[in-house]
Amino acid sequence: MAIGKVLKMIEKRKAALAKKGPPAFKGVPMEVDHSADNANEAMRILGIAARDPGHPNRWKLASWAAQAALSRPGRRKFDKRDVESIKFFTDNSDTLRWPPGRIE
Helix, strand or coil, X not given: CHHHHHHHHHHHHHHHHHHHCCXXXXXXXXXXXXXXXXXXXXXXXXXXXEEECCEEEEEEECHHHHHHHHXXXXXXXXXXXXXXXXXXXXXXXXXXXXXXXXEC
């Protein structure tokens, strides 16, 4: 008999909650923290970039990584400013082979 009463109580509770509607969603607070230091360290470990010895807060991209990015198909053309920036931030930039027809 006790089990029957408990089951009836559960049914009544479910019915009351169903009438009340679903609980209001209050959302979940979200915080985003961006830190380039993690990416810098990962690129250093992988040999993609290294600190610029002439400037302690600047990183230079390895020439092989810059070359891989330059050689990707379907990329836009580079203007003079783009070329200068790429050369400035690439170690041994004189070894880069620029794709034909991609420099304005």
